[in-house]
Amino acid sequence: MKGRKLLMIPGPIEFTPEVLRAMGMATTSHVAPDFVESFGQALERLREVFFCPHGQPFVIAGSGTLAMDVAAANLVEPGDKALVVNTGLFGDRFAAILERYGAEVTQVRAPAIGDAPELEAVAAALGRGDFKLMTVTHVDTSTAVAADVRSLAALGRETGVLVVVDGVCAVAGAEMRQEEWGIDLALTASQKAIGVPPGLALLVAGPRAMEAFRQRQTPVGNYYADWTNWLPIMEAYEARRPSYFGTPPVNLIWALNVSLGQILAEGMMARFARHRRVSRAVKAAVTALGMEQVPLSAERTAVTLTAPYYPAGVERTVLGAIKDAGVVLAGGLHPAIRERYFRIGHMGAVSASDVLATVGAIERGLAWAGYSFEPGVGLAAAQKALGE
C-alpha cells in the first residue's frame, strides 16, 4: 500500500515529476548561461500562457499575495480611487492592499456568499466614481465563485479604468485572454494551475499598466515590490543577459520553465477544455451525492475547484476519513461559512484518474460518516461527465 496521498486542494497541487526533478536539481548560479536562458524562456512563455503578446512579465520570489501587493503598490498613488469587484475573501484582501497604498476603495459586493455582483451593479458603480482602476478576482479560492472576467474587463475598458485581474486560482486553468479581453494586469502564484511549488509571484502587465506606472508622481510605497527595481532585471534576462537586483529563486524558476513548457505543449485550448471536463465531472459527482455547492449558479462556478457544503448530518471530520481513504481535500476558508463546506482543487496536471480517486475517497468518507447514499453513484456521474 502506497503511503502517499493524492493532494486535491486548491493549491499547492500535484506537480509533474519533471517539475519536481527541476526543483531538486543542484542549484546553478543565477548568472549561469543555462539559467539565464531558462529564465528568459520562462518570461517569453508567460506572455503566451497569459495571452498577452505585448505584456511585460514579472517573476518575483514571494506568494500570490505578493503578486497582489506588486500590482497595487505600482499602480496606486495616494488618493487614487479603486473599485473592487468582490466575490469572496480575496476581494476583501485586494481592498485592504489597495488601501495600504493610499487608494480610496469602493467595493461592489456580491448580493450573497456564492454569488457575484451583477454586471449592471458594477457598471453603475463605475459610472458614479472617477476610478483609476478596478480589480476582479477571476476565481475566488474561498468561495469557488468565478467572475465573468471578460464582460467585467469590457465594462472597465469602456470607462477607461485600468483592469486588474487576480488570476491566482485561474491562470492556465480557466480561460483568460489578457490582451484580447482588455485586461491591463493579470497575476497569479506558482502553486496553482501554473503547476510549480509555492514561492513565485507571477504578473503580466500590459502597456497601459506600464504607462500608468511610468506616469507616477510619487515613489512606489513598497521597496521590494517596486518595478523600478525589477523591470531592468526582467528585460535583461529576457534579452539573455544576466543581471542582479535580488537573487532569483533559481530552482523555482527552472521548475517554472519546465511547467510552462508542458503547459504550452498540451496547448492552451486543450488545457482549458480538460479543466472544464474535469470540473464538470467533480461537480456532477458532488450533485449525484446530494451535496449543494457554495456558488449559487453553475454559470458562476470555477473550473479549477469545487466547494460543496457538507450534507446534513455530516461534519468537518469527514475530511479526515477522506484523507484516510487516500485523498487530501481542503476545509472551508470563508469565515462566515467556514465549518459548513469543503474544497476540492482540480487544476494543473489533474487527470481523469485523479477525479475518480477523489470521488471514490469522498464516497468512502461519506459512508464512514454514516451518510446514506447508493455506493458508486458519484463515481458513475463523474465517469459519465468525463466521457462527454
Add this chain to the structure above:
Amino acid sequence: MKGRKLLMIPGPIEFTPEVLRAMGMATTSHVAPDFVESFGQALERLREVFFCPHGQPFVIAGSGTLAMDVAAANLVEPGDKALVVNTGLFGDRFAAILERYGAEVTQVRAPAIGDAPELEAVAAALGRGDFKLMTVTHVDTSTAVAADVRSLAALGRETGVLVVVDGVCAVAGAEMRQEEWGIDLALTASQKAIGVPPGLALLVAGPRAMEAFRQRQTPVGNYYADWTNWLPIMEAYEARRPSYFGTPPVNLIWALNVSLGQILAEGMMARFARHRRVSRAVKAAVTALGMEQVPLSAERTAVTLTAPYYPAGVERTVLGAIKDAGVVLAGGLHPAIRERYFRIGHMGAVSASDVLATVGAIERGLAWAGYSFEPGVGLAAAQKALGE
C-alpha cells in the same frame, strides 16, 4: 568526466543532497500535520542558529532584499532617524530601503572601499543624532568586508537605538550571537550559509524590536512585509497549529528544516571554526598566488567569502578559464571596482576538498591567462592552512 561544475559563489552555494532531496519531494499541503511539524521545528531551530532564545522568527517567501524590506517597513515610521554603518553596496541598499519608509538616514561610510568605519566615527555619529535604529551589514557581499558587529551592537545598545544586523552573507557561517551581543533584529536569506536554495527571507526579531513594532503610531507601509499579517502565522505554526495568510513556500521550508537540522548537528561552534579554517585556507592561497584582496585588513575580512583583485595583466576573462577548469566563481559587484576583482564564496557545507578544487582551478585559470607563478604554490598554502 563529470559535467557538473563546483559552485563557489557567494550564494547560491552548493547544497547538501538531503536539502536538494527535500526540494524535489512531492509537495504536501501547507496545513498537513507533518508540514506543520516541520515548519514549527524550523522556527525553533532558527532561534538556536541566531543565538536568540527570546526572539520571534519569521520565514517569508522572498529574497534577502525582502528580509531587509521587512525589517525596515516594520521598524521605521515616517520621520524616524536611522544610522547606516556602510561597508559596501548593501549599506547603500539598506539606506534606500529605510528612506522608502520615511526614515531620515545618516550614513557612516568606510573611509575607502574595502575598509569599515572606525568605531569612534560610529560612536560620534550616534552621539550627534536622536536615532531610532542603526543598521550594520555583517558581511558585505560586494566587498567581503566584515563589520565588527559585536562592538557596533554594544555601541548601539549604549545609545539605546535598535540594532539591526543584515546577516545575509554571514548567519550560520560567521559567528553572531544575537541576544548576547544585543542585536535587536538579524536577518538573512536562505541561499547563503543557511544552505537552502534561494527563495526564503529569514528574520529573528528580539523583544525590543517587537515592542517597537507594537508601539507604532502609523500602519506599516508595505502590506506583504507587515508583521501584523505574519506574526499570528509564525506563532500558530510554532504551536503546531496550521494557519493561513499567504501559502508558504512548502518545499523550501521542508528544505530549510533539513538544513537547520544539519547545521545544529554539526554544532554552531564547530561550524564557525570550519568556516574560519576554510576562509584562512582560501585567503592563504590567494596571497601565495600574489593577489591582493578588496578588504584592507585581515581583521575586517569575511570568513564566508574572499574577494581578490585580479593580478596585473590578468582580466575578467580568467573567470571563464577557471569555470572551464571546473569551478564557478563570481565577478565583482561593487560598481566602483567591478572589473578589477572577483569573488569566491565559501560557506555552508563547504569542505576542504572544495577549497583545494577551487584553488586548483584558479591556478589553472591563471596559467591559462599567462600569469607567472610557481604551480602548486596556492594549493600548498591552502593545504597548510587547512591543517592548522
